[in-house]
Amino acid sequence: MFKKILILIAALAVIQGCSSRPFIYEKKGLTYDQIDYGFDIKTFDGGDGIGKIAYIDEGKGEKTILMIHGRISYSKIFQSQINALKEKYRVIAIDLPGYGKSEFNDKLPYSGLLHTQAILAFAKSLKLDNIILAGHSYGGALAVVVAGLNQLDVKKVVLAAPGGLQDYSDEDFKIMSENLSFFTTENYDPDHFINAWDTYAVSNHTVQTDNTLREYLGLIFSKNIENTYKTRNKIEISGIQMKSKVISFFKAIQAPILIVAGNKDQTVPSLYPTTGQKPDAKDFFESVAKLNPNASLILLQNCGHMIPVEQPEAFTKAMEDFIAK
Secondary structure (H helix, E strand, O other): OHHHHHHHHHOOOOOOOOOOOOOOOOOOOOOHHHOOOOOOEEEEEOOOOOOEEEEEEEOOOOOEEEEEOOOOOOHHHHHHHHHHHOOOOEEEEEOOOOOOOOOOOOOOOOOHHHHHHHHHHHHHHOOOOOEEEEEEOHHHHHHHHHHHHOOOOEEEEEEEOOOOOOOOOHHHHHHHHHOHHHOOHHHOOHHHHHHHHHHHHOOOOOHHHHHHHHHHHHHHHOOOOHHHHHHHHHHHHHOHHHHOOHHHHHHHOOOOEEEEEEOOOOOOOOOEOOOOEOOOHHHHHHHHHOOOOOEEEEEEOOOOOOHHHHOHHHHHHHHHHHHHO
């Protein structure tokens, strides 16, 4: 029983939390097609094993920034960064298979492996080179694996609040996998989602964080987010963040790495179910940066997990300075 209580907290505590701030939103359904990303959307057909991938492709330049979003998210999360960076670079942001405007196929085994294969196939098909690979949260874990595989021309890697870099034990993984029933649409009612968002995802509330939350709520009201939850569960079951040895890939990256983290991140690092211990964000990311001599760390103050929308200007500047070096 104690372990099940712990896993509730470890798994983003989606049915806990409290929020004292007033939040105004419409109880109106929303589909992914109705969400305006602010850019033209293109489509890449990855075939039967991947499906159609929606993506944003803006700007021109010798360097291409390829951006990968996290779980329960989509490429629009990088809207501010795309608008700023497209002035100097080609900026591409994809909706991972099963997410956002990309195709969802319940028969596909969504996993870190499938998403890694999709990113590789996408980049190779578009003949991308001179790549700056950027990922947020779960997208950060994917960026680490893709860069570590050394199959693309990756020049630099940017990781915003990257997941997958905790050394979970087999027992931790077993407990977390057994309790995925909590990730169901029934448990994501609006009030619980708002509370979890305010308590665990965001520390610095901005217009962008609130607008992102409103979009998520619209998807919840219309149940258009159900496929996103199914995709997430399949990813969790596949164990990309616990069993794919993301840490080994991180150590293998030869390109310069920038880690951008929030000092108030309540999502990464997460709690270890077997011990009930949750590392401090600052200490954790400092220890991660030491695992690769090519890695550096920027710690944003008063910032939680949703870095691209919590502190968009600071994150963009960090990227600009790092890429320009």
